[in-house]
Structure formats: structure tokens, C-alpha cells
Amino acid sequence: MKRTDPEINPTPQDSTRDDGSTGDRAGMESAPWMDRHTFERLVRDAIEALPEQFHHALENVAIVVEDEPDPDELRAMGLDPEDDELFGVYNGVPLTDRDGPFPGLPDRIVIFRGPILRSCDTPEEIALEVRDTVVHELGHHMGLDDDEMPY
Numbered sequence: 001m002k003r004t005d006p007e008i009n010p011t012p013q014d015s016t017r018d019d020g021s022t023g024d025r026a027g028m029e030s031a032p033w034m035d036r037h038t039f040e041r042l043v044r045d046a047i048e049a050l051p052e053q054f055h056h057a058l059e060n061v062a063i064v065v066e067d068e069p070d071p072d073e074l075r076a077m078g079l080d081p082e083d084d085e086l087f088g089v090y091n092g093v094p095l096t097d098r099d100g101p102f103p104g105l106p107d108r109i110v111i112f113r114g115p116i117l118r119s120c121d122t123p124e125e126i127a128l129e130v131r132d133t134v135v136h137e138l139g140h141h142m143g144l145d146d147d148e149m150p151y
Contacts, residue, residue: 096143
């Protein structure tokens, strides 16, 4: 399945604030607040802005937005859930490690909304970080290591 305008699949982790408005998990209130819909639009915009030759790499890739990474997964990656922020993660088999068509479940790129919002001061910084994170995780899908990527 070729995805030139992939659907962003939200993960429901929002809660209702005391005032009745929809908010996020603890800690995001100190960030420049951005609703889920707007954040997901930034992820879609980042994907749409990719050069055409990279769109083929999105075949069989689910791109999802989650509020926060799981603390146990952070620890498994050698990160401290209290001190480290993870903006995104790629789960799958890189294209360079495949012998041919790869049947099965789609690979996943997860963009974590909370860490990005907490790490940025303006909507413009959020948009740039979302773009950089999408490109970075797509790079992992294409088989690049951290030291081979521009972001």
C-alpha cells in the first residue's frame, strides 16, 4: 500500500481537565500548549513536505502520535524516564535489512507529543522539531544510524 498522504493514527491518552476542557497527561501544561489535532497536522505536513523520492519508503509504515513514551521502554533503551526526553521512535525492520518484500504488520514510527511540546518554546520550534523527528525516524526506517542523519 503506497502512502502519499498517510493517516496519522492517534492514541487516546488525553483526559479531561477540571475546567472541562481536554488536556494531556501531567507535565504538558508547562509546555506551549498545542491541541492534538494541530500537532497531528504538523506531522502530516512534515510527511507531505518530504521529497517525492522518499514517499516510496512510507509503504507499509504506520505513523502514529502518542502523548508520552512508556517509561519501561525508555529504560529498555537505556534512557532515564525522569531525565531523558524521547521525541520519536522507529519500530520495524529497516529497508536495508530486508531481502525482498516484507509481509506482515507495518513498521511503526511513533512521534511523542509531550516531550516535543516540553522541549520547545514556540509553535515554530514545535513545527521544526516535528519535521526533524519525522525525518530522523524515517532515516532509521531507511537503514541509517544516528550518526548518518542530518538531525
